[in-house]
Amino acid sequence: MELIRADAGWKKEILRFADEVFGTDLPPGGFARLIPDVYGPDAPCDGNHWLILEEGRIRALLLTEPVSFVCGGDVLKGIGVGTVSVAEDARGRGYMQLLLKTVKEWMKKEGYAFAVLSGQRQRYAYWGYEPMEVCLTMQLEPGNGKHGLTRACADGQDAGISFSEMREGGEEETSACRLFESRPLHTKRKEQTFARHLKAGLCVPLTILRDGAFAGYLCESVRNGEPRITELELADPELYPAVMKAYWEKRAPEGFSVELAWYRTREFDFLEKICGRYLLRQGHQYDMADLKEVLRFFLRAKKELFGLSDGEWSFRVREEEGETALFSCSVKGEEIRVRRFSEEEADPAEWEKAEEWDKGELARFLFGTASFVRHRPGIPAGWLPLPLYLPSADAV
The missing domain is CATH 3.30.1050 (Nonspecific Lipid-transfer Protein; Chain A)
Structure with a gap:
């Protein structure tokens, strides 16, 4: 058994192994399509995986991708832990315990303040991960659009709102990234891969236009036929009701949901008045090292x-x-x-x-x-x- 930190030469084998372990839980195209910024054709996949090998073959692996929060001049460095994979015939040997223990020691040595892991499996508590974070999901049904959104936009502000898929490398990608970075609290992202980054989880990044000019962007996720806005930023916050109405009319006439950070109080105050229901829930699991x-x-x-x-x-x-x-x-x-x-x-x-x-x-x-x-x-x-x-x- 050998424990290594993989270089870019392992990318093909990492993808093959992870796709095989997760199997039918993945969409067509596997991890390369699910997280294109990490596993896509142009992603280097260099130094961000820990592997356990037996006779040169991958038996278990773990992704450690840098994740940082930014507020003013302060940066809080952390890592995202994912692609937790163990070969079926290697389970029970303690390989994942070894990987999580190794990552914990490595992140402290490198000065990372936290690690975040998606999912709610309680077994991760053994390695310091606790469910925390507050998320809001606001659900809008057709009647909420017909009455609440229509009433909120009686002045016709939504008339010039349209949506188009964000192009990688285009001017709108640069504008969207700079808009995101203008927020008082945000994560650290790369301008040159901003649109690709937003495609994680099969999301579609959309540019929001008003009379043909850039007005913001949103991320759209459609699962089981149900549209969901997972991220939305506007250059002019006053346009929020108009964008909601235009989105309902043009892309989600049967209703949709909106994910919000609880501290986005302006958006919450608007949606709370018109939504059919909303859910306050825990988010990811974190280890605050x-x-x-x-x-x-x-x-x-x-x-x-x-x-x-x-x-x-x-x-x-x-x-x-x-x-x-x-x-x-x-x-x-x-x-x-x-x-x-x-x-x-x-x-x-x-x-x-x-x-x-x-x-x-x-x-x-x-x-x-x-x-x-x-x-x-x-x-x-x-x-x-x-x-x-x-x-x-x-x-x-």
């Missing part, structure tokens, strides 16, 4: 999005190495500080005063739905939940 850096980044992001009241909050949590640590968070004006103390370093009185949390419960309270429905004393009002949300295009 550097909790101190993650807290500092997302507290700053929350301040950027909504503002934060001055205050302090300290808590204790048992880390994976078995040591309990004290985290002290404070906001004073523009200054945001997060400090970590071992028991030996901490002030004894502050240590005793701080509430101790289970790691999983803490993660769900910081970033998940728990803080919407449960109040915990000592936490400054408005601090939680923190604005963690990974668009589906960035999930591997």
Whole structure:
């Protein structure tokens, strides 16, 4: 048995193996079509896979693709973990445990603050992954379009709205990427592969035009005949009702759904008034390897999005190495500080005063739905939940 980090020469074998393991769960075209930015013909596939080999043959593999959040001048580096594959006749040998353990050690060494893994399988909790993140799915039915959207666009603003598939390498791709990057909190993407990146999960990136001029873009996913908007950005937010109505009329007359980060309050306020129903749910699973850096980044992001009241909050949590640590968070004006103390370093009185949390419960309270429905004393009002949300295009 041999454990290696694969170079570009392994791409063909990686695709063959992963397509074979996932089989009929994949669409025609396999992973090359499902995640074209990682596995497509022009993707290098170099250094982003860990393999376990037996006599030179792949027996298990794991994808580790860089994923970063950006807020102002701050960048929070992480990795997306995916394509979790073990040959059927090699299962039960501990290969996936070895790969996940190796990735955990490697990401800490390389300075990655978090790892994110799609899916909700509880077994990943053994390696530090906890379900967190808050997602909204807004469902619009035909009647919502006929009455709610039509009433919202009575002034005819939607008349000049049209959609066209985004071309790779075109001017609209550059405009869409720059629009995405203008948001106060976003993921890091490459301008030269922006359109291809949006095609993950069989999505179709569409340019939004108003009277023939670029007005924004959206990602459309159609599964089992049901259209879904997974991402939408507009140069002029006032056009949102008009774009929704035009999309309903031109592409989804039988209804559609919209995925939103919970902190996109402007879009939520509009859709909540007219949608048939909406769902508040957990998103991906994360391993917060550097909790101190993650807290500092997302507290700053929350301040950027909504503002934060001055205050302090300290808590204790048992880390994976078995040591309990004290985290002290404070906001004073523009200054945001997060400090970590071992028991030996901490002030004894502050240590005793701080509430101790289970790691999983803490993660769900910081970033998940728990803080919407449960109040915990000592936490400054408005601090939680923190604005963690990974668009589906960035999930591997």
